[in-house]
Amino acid sequence: MKIKIIAYLLSILVIAGCSTLFPQYSKRGQDNADAKQSNSFFGSLFRDDSDNETNDIQKENGKGGLSQETIARNNRKRSVQIDPLMNNQAAIAALNLTFIEGNTWRTSAHPALVFGIMARLLSQNYIITSVDRKNFNLQTEWDKFFIDGRLFRNRISLLVFPVGPRQTEVVAKNIVEYYSGSANSKLEENTAWFPSPDITDEIAKLIENTNRQTALLLNQMQKSR
Incomplete structure (x- = not known):
């Protein structure tokens, strides 16, 4: 029990x-x-985004390694952002025509862009007699003008060509002649004109206007992005 x-x-x-x-x-x-x-x-x-990046890396590793697109995307995310204004100013400075010597200027802009801008500017005030869009050169017609009662004429020749990676040179010449005969008599096209120093500011205005137009074009391109 x-x-x-x-x-x-x-x-x-x-x-x-x-x-x-x-x-x-x-x-x-x-x-x-x-x-x-x-x-x-x-x-x-x-x-956070680091998890997404890790997943991307794991996926890419599973495929046999990181792709160039993934590496570039990760580098862009980690890169320091530059002030757009400073970047724009640096780009404009690089694209501006810089005097080298004689009748030669240099820029980092593409030859086609430089030639297109300068040809358009010249066509506003001159008659273009010959133009080669393939080799980027042109010449204007003679343009007559008076200075202190004396008759002159001038024509501009332009040649744009690449000289290296991101390097373009411009040769711009203003050929000036003066008339030795009487301004009231009939002009003799081939015998009465003699070479003269360039007493005009045509080339300086052309370079200045080209730089201004290049800067405006760059600003418009960045705003459209």
């Missing part, structure tokens, strides 16, 4: 112990599940 009572008491103790132990284990499991769910939730909310 005593043995049955002892066995009954032991069974009660075992059952009570199990009822106190198993809820703890189940609660821990629930807490772990909640923690994992919480981590994944906040992770989805506060995931």
Whole structure:
């Protein structure tokens, strides 16, 4: 009888112990599940671009390495942004025609761009007699003018050509002649004209206007981006 009572008491103790132990284990499991769910939730909310970059890298590595596009994109993200105004000023300075010597100027602009601007400017005030769009050269017609009652004429020749990577040279000449005969008599085209120093500012105005037009074009291109 005593043995049955002892066995009954032991069974009660075992059952009570199990009822106190198993809820703890189940609660821990629930807490772990909640923690994992919480981590994944906040992770989805506060995931930054670095996670996206890591995923891109992992994807690219799975394909056999980083692609050039991914490397360039990552480099652009990490690069320091330059002030657009300063960048614009530097670009304009590089594209401006800079005097070298004699009748020669130099710029980093493309020859076709320089020739197009200068040809358009010259056509506004001169008659173009010959133009070679392939080799970027032109010549204007003679233009007559008076200075202090004396008759002069001039014509402009322009040659634009590349001299290296991102280097373009411009040779602009203003040929000036004076008339030795009487201004009231009939003009003799071939015998009465003699060479004269360039007493005009035609080339200086052409260079200045070209630089101004180049700067305006650059500004328009950057605004359209």
